[in-house]
Amino acid sequence: MTRLPDAPGIGFKPEHFEAIRATRPDLGFFEIHAENYMGAGGVPHAQLTALRADYALSLHGVGLSIGGPGRLDSDHLTRLRALIDRYHPESFSEHLAWASHGEAYLNDLLPLPYTPQTLRIVCDHIDEVQERLGCTMLLENPATYVLFEQSTLPETDFLAEVVKRTGCGLLLDVNNVFVSASNHRFDPRAYLEAFPMQAVGEIHLAGHATEDLPSGPLLIDAHGCPVAEPVWTLYAEVIARTGPRPSLIEWDNDVPALPVLLAEAARAGDILTRTGALADA
Incomplete structure (x- = not known):
């Protein structure tokens, strides 16, 4: 595989296809969910073939259950x-999560305890994926809503060890960091300071929903609204450290018109240009 351009991208939605073909927006790449294109042909593949002729492509999986036993x-x-x-x-790319039990697929990305046993399972699965697919995969950090008493490794240490053992890269979802930090009351900047940034091959940005509970706010990685201001701030701080990275706007629910997504991508592009230039100086 060649590398994605260090530029903003958006998730491809079929309802935007005609507008994309008509306007040819200035984007670095489009991302698709792999499971939506596992049929042999039809309109989905006709659209994707046309899109691929003009843009770089990020393939994002949601069904491998990398963390399943x-x-x-x-x-x-x-x-x-x-x-x-x-x-x-x-x-x-795929997720640090499990999503199936036996032959049952649960249509969710469920959390894992960070233990030596889980580490072995995840690494074995990534080795198999990379061998079967003939490419390096990126592993995405999760948004979580529960913690496990069994966990003996911080998430960032777990991810760093996975990279060390398998040679995979990482997909840093900045919104997931903010969501998990709010839900579990830890400092997102301390998390990012410990994150193995040298392995990051792509960044995700998304909106989240908030529910008010007696214990405090619960953030949900909902992908149905603009990127929140604190997430933009964290993203700029990441780019100041790493320099430009391929950066995706994720918006999968209540999908707006294409210009709304392009405005979000333009904001990411502005940060990549201004802040990335400072990092490279």
Whole structure:
């Protein structure tokens, strides 16, 4: 795989296809959810083929269940390999989560205890994925709502060890950091200070929802609204440290018109240009 450009991107939504073709927006890349393109043909593949001719492509998986205790789904890996061979995306990523039990898929990204046993499972699965797909994958940090008493490793140490053992890269979701920090009452800047930034191959930015509970606010990684101001602030601080990185606006629910997404991407692009230049100086 070649590398994504250090520029803003957005998630591709089929309802925006005609507007994208008509306006050819100045974006670094589009990201798609791999599971939406596992059929053999039809309109989805016709649109994606046209999109791929003009833009770099990030393939984002949600169904591998990297953290699950069972074996990975071999058929799912075969379908992923077919997608990669067909479109040659610049990036493939998945989540640090589990999403299946036996043959049942739960349609959610569920958290993991950070233990040596979980570390072995995750690393074994990533090794298998990278061998089967013939590429380096990026692993995304989760948004979490519960913590495990069994955990013996901080999340950042866990991720750093996964990178060390497997050679995978990381997808840093800044909104997920902010959501988890708020829910568990820790300092997001301390988390980011400990994050293995040298392994980051892509950044995600998204909006979140807030529910008020007796114990305090609960943030939910909802992907249905603009990026929040504190997340933009954290993102700028990350880019000041790392320099420019491929940066995606995620908006998957209550999807707005294309110009709204492009305005969010333009804000990310402005930060990449201004703050990234300072990091490179």
